[in-house]
Each structure stands twice: as structure tokens, then as C-alpha cells.
Amino acid sequence: MLVAACVKWADLRPEVDPVHGTVRSTGRSDGFSEADRAAVEVALGLAEGWGARVAVVCAGPPAAEAGLRELQAVGVDRAVRVDLAPDQPSEAVAASLAPVLSALLAADVVVCGDYSADRGSGSVPAYLAHLLGAEQALGLVGVAAHGDDGVAGVRRLDGGRREDVVAGAPAVVSVEGSVATLRRASLAATLGAGAAAVEVVPGRPDPRAEAPRTEPWRPRARHVAPPEGDDALDRVVQLTGAFVERTPPRTVELEPAEAAQAVLDQLRAWGYLEPPGRPD
Amino acid sequence: MSNVATPAFGAPDFDAVVVGAGPAGSAAALELARAGRRVCLVERGPYPGAKNMYGGVVYGRILDTLLPNWWEEAPVQRWVTRRQTMILTETAATTLDVRNEAWGRPPYNGATAYRPDFDAWLAQKAVDAGAVLVCSTTVTGLLREDGRPDGKVVGVRTDRPDGDLTAKVVVACDGVNSFLAKEAGLYPTVDPANYTVGVKETIALPRDVIDERFGVRGDHGVDIEILGCTGDVPGGGFVYTNLDTVAVGLVLSLPELSRGDQRPEQLLARLKAHPAVAPLVEGGDVKEYSAHVIPEAGFDMMPELVGDGILVAGDAAAMCLAAGIWLEGVNFAIGAGAAAGRTAARAVQRDDTSAAGLAGYRARLESSFVLADHRRLRDAPHLVMGELAQQKMPRVVNGVVEELFTVTNPDPKPRLRTILRRQMKRHGVKWRDAVKDGLRAARTFG
């Protein structure tokens, strides 16, 4: 049996220009986020309980190998770096990780951090679960082994409520950084880790991947029809919507699928999404 | 921290353990590795230089023998071609301005550099030579032979699980306030009066603005040392130019600071608002505020440098030279670290790392600039931190200059002698004290 942790090499403290919002990486503070380190600790804990082996997989640049060796010093049996250019979309990252997890490692349970430190969306675990055909339990705030190969987790819900979830192998879970603190490596293991081997496999860059974003993220512009009317005041009144009755906020209680549809409809109504049939 | 027992048998893990990957530690590890010894360099920060701060200028001459042509690859910000010594009162400034284009060409003189860059570069040289670098690992104590408190030092204990590391010799380069030197019993007493605290702001400004404000071009930079800018607290100030940041800071007497009601950041804000300094730094973004203790008293506070199985180098042995117009610690740390590394390598080769086997370290330092300069300038820190230099001299100097250059027509110009006498009287400087300190200064600096 094998438990795999997926980790992302990211700049944990990039410099952000307060005026322009440009993000500059110095390379000095590169590492794995607290959520990813928690994922490794969870993987180690689960594997200890099951007598399983632990592998760690990182889709990232060669610099990540130093970090992977440190993880080997804390007890990870096997480290694989998937050679992938930075700033790939989540689909491409998951598409590169999935064959490694299934074919190369034959992982039964995959543990990820719930989001990456560099503005990631946290959607890689969901894509992975989809590609691996695995059960998923994402954004967990507590994890424990469930039986011989399952994971029992606690998920945060709105309003301070919690949800207990169980995922059976093959499973992909993602955890918050607060779930566990990564153990410290012994001195002997740290000294030995310098020579540890990191396997490198080529990634699958997404040919459709957008060019790396260089400006801060902003919501898509909304199309607004020009105001009508001959009088400037009329047009300003129309533009500001000063005398227009507003749609009051509404609370809906729906099944998840219907709720998702309602959110999409509303976003379309506001102009943030294209109407159905046209590409987003 | 405690003295811990060690196994009585078994080969040590390394020939030498060097604690601290600052300039002293990396130089020591480099020399040990080059001599073919198995050396482990232990650093508490996540990478060398992560924990370190200073004003900003490295004097690289000491690197000539260690790393020939170091200037071709060292991570330098700017080469210092302009040095100023500024004497301030609240509203006035008198500046000695030295410019030397030769300092901007190989083999250069001083360079501004960021410590995370510089320390990581130097540590990598030690690693390239064969040293094993372990980061994120704090040494928490010394291992003694047979666990006896007075036994020979035979290694270190770290904060990692199973964290004992045995070695034939330990080189303590753990910086000011060295736990290891204290635990080894090498510091007889620790007097806070011997320490200052340095505070610094790193202020971002566009490169061309720095060039324009400081009157330099290309990769040339400026080093300004300042006296009379610390109010009632004895100390001094500095301004250094990096490529697109300016470092502005103060060095302040620790006991006076803790006694008075002035906070370092208030004093620093006052320096930044001074009419001679404000135009240099205004409009910039403060990117970083940092503080660090300095072993100010130099030769007079140095510990024993050698113990049974242990050597101490750099700030751990109070080797920073803080003598008013000079604030040099990195070059002294490299010089001492290299000497410690060479001594340790020889002692390991002769299989005698006892205090007697390591005694050559002191002799090496005495014959180099490290102890020669410290011995000659031992009075300088006391002179610079004294009342005359701190409070009265800046007022007299600025008063004299003001009178000298204020045109008083229709009165005739006063004689310099008259002005000096008048200013000394106004600021309560007695001829006797001035002559006494003048002679001390002549003996020290002359």
C-alpha cells in the first residue's frame, strides 16, 4: 500500500509592490506551504497506521529537489519531481501528476494541501480525483485512518458547522495547514538526505495554457450597454441607477446541483459569465 | 543548556563542527574543507545569512588570499567610491567627503552587499570545497568528554531529534552573545556596557534617484558614517547605498538606551528627518526594519579564544571593530574564521585538539590585522563613546564652521583661534579635557 502527498514548490513570501500589485519572487523564500507540509505529515501518519510506504510528488522546477530531500529526511520513502514549467493551470498540473500517482506509484490514498501559497485556486486535488476516478474529501480540518485503507475527515461548513466525511481508497483528500505540524528530521537523516535520490519524470504542459499572468487578478469586465437619452442628466441617472429599484438580496435553499445552477445563472445575469453556448 | 555525556568510544562524526554560517563560520569551514578535513557547518537559519543583518559594507581585501578575484562573482550591490564622515547637531552638519575612483576598479576597496546574498555565497564556497552544511538546526549545547562539566569539548548538541554531533574540535562562530563561548567558560564576565544595539531601515528608491541624490554613477556607491545624531544616547549613525535601496541606521549604547526614555525607532526617525539626511531618503518605501547587537568594546571585552577542543571566532569573540570612523566586522570575522579553520585543521592532523594543540590560533591572530588592529585601537571605542566626542565635539565643530562661514560685515572676520575659544567655552569644553582626549586619540589613531 502507498500513501502519496502532492506538494507545490512556491515562493512563500514574494515581494508585492504596494502600488502596482506586481509580484516579484526573490527565490530566497521558496518552499512548501504549511498546508502542503501538513499533507506530508498526514500522509506519514496514515502510512504508519497502515504499515504503508509514503511517496511525495511535486510538479515543479529543479530547485524543488532540495525541498524534496528534506522531506525524505523526515521519513518519506520515495520522492518524485514532475518536471513542469511554472504557472501551469490546475488541469495541466493534475494531468501531469495523475499518471505518476496511478502508473508509477500506484498510490492508494493521495493527500494534498488545500491550497498553494502562490494564489493557487486549490483545484488540483479535485482534478486529480476526477482523473484518478477516486473518491474525494477536500478542505479537511481533521483527518484519521478509517479501516484498512479509508480516510475519515472533518470538513468546515458555513455557520461554524462541521461535516464528517469518509472516503475509501482510491481517495484524494486535501487538508488545511492547521491539521498537522510536520515532524522534524533527525540530525542523521538530515545529514544523509543530501545524497538522497529524487526521481524526475517529464510533465505534460498544457498546450492551451495561458501565458503566465503578469498583472494582478481582477474579475472579468462586465458589458454595460451605453445609457440612452439626449439629456446628460438622464444618462447619468441611468448610469448610476439612482432611481432604479434594486433587486433585494434573496436567500435560497436548494439542493447542491440546483444551487450551483442558480449561482451560474446569477453570474450570467450580472454579465460575469457568457450566456450558455458561448465559450467562457 | 547543559553539559552532556558522550559515548566514550567510537570515531567522531566529523573532524570539526563549525557553529554558525556567518562570515566567520564559512571562512573557518572553507579552510578546514580545503585542508581535507571532514567538517560540518551548522546554521540555525533556513539558509546562511537568513538571520543576519549589518550596516552594509564589506571590505574584501581579506578575501584576496582566500578567494582570488572574488570581485568577479561576489554578490555586490555597489562599490564604495565615496566615503563621508558627517558631524551633526540638531540643525547643522559638517561633512568630510572623500571620493576615490580607484576604489571603483579591481581590486576595489569596500562594497555594499546584502547579507543573505553574501553569506549564502561564502557558505557555498565552503560547501564546494567539501564542507557539509546543515541549516534550520540550532546548536543548543556543548558535548563534554565523559560528561564532565570541565571535560574537553567533543561536539555539540542540536535541537534536532538524535541531534548530537561529535567532532575532534568545535569552532564557535555563533555571533555576538555566543552561547557556546559562554558555556565553554571562555567569557569571564559579561558587561552590558560593552554592547551596542544597531537598528536599521532599508528604504527602497529607484536606482537613478539614488545615483542622483548621492552623486554617483553606475555601480558606484556611498558610505556615510555619522556622529552626533543620537541625542543623549551615545552612539553613531550610518547611511549606505545599495542598487535600489538605501540603508539608514543607528548604533546605540545598550545600557543608556535601556535607562533612558528614548526608543531606537524614535531616534532613527529623528535622523531621517535631519536636514542633511532627509533629502537623501525621503519618498522611499521602508522595506525592512532590523536590529542586532554589536560587541562594541573590541579588544577589552574579548574572551579567551581557545579552550580544550574549542576555538572562538568573529563576533562570538567580540572581534567587530567599532571605532567611530570604522565599523568593520565582516572582514575581521572572515580573517579570524580563516585563522581558526587553519589552526583546527593542523591540530586535527597532529591529533591534538586540546587547548595546547590549538594555542597557535592566538599567535596567528596576533600576527594578522585581526588582533593587531584591535590591540592598537583598543581605546577607540571608549573615546568615540565618551561625552566629549558624543555631545560636545559635534557642537564645537559645527559652531566653529558656522562662525567661520558666516559673513559678519561690517565687523571684520574673527580669528580662528578666537572662534575656537568662544565655541569651546559656549559648549563647556575645558582645554585640559580636550588636550587629554586629543593625546589619547593621537596615541590610538596616530
Ligand SMILES: Cc1cc2nc3c(=O)[nH]c(=O)nc-3n(C[C@H](O)[C@H](O)[C@H](O)COP(=O)(O)OP(=O)(O)OC[C@H]3O[C@@H](n4cnc5c(N)ncnc54)[C@H](O)[C@@H]3O)c2cc1C
Ligand atoms: C547595525 C550593524 C551594522 C554593521 N555594519 C557593518 C558594516 O557595515 N561592515 C562590517 O564589516 N560589519 C558591520 N557590522 C558587524 C558585522 O555584522 C559583524 O561583525 C559580522 O557579521 C560578524 O560575523 P560572524 O560570522 O562572527 O557573526 P554573524 O554574522 O552574527 O553570524 C553568526 C551566525 O551564527 C548563527 N548562529 C548563532 N547561534 C547559533 C546556534 N546556536 N546554532 C546554529 N547557528 C547559530 C547565526 O544564525 C548566524 O548565521 C555591523 C553590525 C551591525 C549590528
